[in-house]
Amino acid sequence: MDKKHIKALRKIVGEDNVYDDKAHMIAYSYDATRTRYEPDAVVFPRHEEDVSAILRYCNDNHIVITPRGAGSGFTGGALPANGGIVLGFEKHMNKILEIDMDNMVAVVQPGVINMDLQKAAEAVGLFYPPDPAGQDYTPLGGNVAENAGGMRASKYGITKDYVMALRAVLPNGDLIRAGKKTIKDVAGYNIAGILVASEGTLAVITEMTLKLISKPKL
Ligand SMILES: Cc1cc2nc3c(=O)[nH]c(=O)nc-3n(C[C@H](O)[C@H](O)[C@H](O)COP(=O)(O)OP(=O)(O)OC[C@H]3O[C@@H](n4cnc5c(N)ncnc54)[C@H](O)[C@@H]3O)c2cc1C
Structure with missing residues (x-):
């Protein structure tokens, strides 16, 4: 170059x-x-x-x-x-921006490590189920771009089941927002769903709104 x-x-x-x-x-x-x-x-x-x-x-x-x-x-x-x-994204875009208790969602940047979100959610009585084997070191941006899933998949589903909304940048630099933090977001195409598992081919994911559930009682 x-x-x-x-x-x-x-x-x-x-x-x-x-x-x-x-x-x-x-x-x-x-x-x-x-x-x-x-x-x-x-x-x-x-x-x-x-x-x-x-x-x-x-x-x-x-x-x-x-x-x-x-x-x-x-x-x-x-x-x-x-x-x-x-x-x-590991150097700067690595923050949990919000854990919204009312809507039971987390808003995170792509560099947040999966386990860090799991811990933050569990600290307030919530739960982020997707647990790929690399949960201790893989960031959520990669998890979403690969639609990762782990041992809990058969009971709770995989990453795609937890993506409520995304912000992403298209190849020409334009920003898009897809999805909402509310469950009844029914209008229009499921653009966030298209970006899940897109492996970086469509856009760069810059922010993810991920569904949390109540922490299961053991
Ligand atoms: C030991 C091991 C165990 C694993 N176990 C599992 C498992 O149990 N379940 C499972 O599903 N997978 C598993 N995987 C593979 C799995 O896909 C990854 O661990 C993880 O989800 C990928 O995250 P990563 O950040 O390392 O992605 P990378 O390899 O860095 O990137 C993967 C893809 O995502 C794209 N990408 C990354 N960030 C962004 C972004 N912000 N915007 C757009 N595209 C982006 C990249 O361009 C690339 O195409 C495992 C891998 C290893 C090595």
């Missing part, structure tokens, strides 16, 4: 949030398929506006983008097979 693009990306997200050194290229080159493709840069957006500006810039300049969680997927979706930039 031409150095002018690195410079432009640093202008968008700041010096500290764009890396093109060899160590980062190796660290962000793999997923659980054990295949490796090095990106040209790794970029850590600070917020949704950064994601939008990055995607707009990359779209205009024909630079490939690969969103990445923990790189634990078995589909190859997190591999930057055509170079370009890897987008990481």
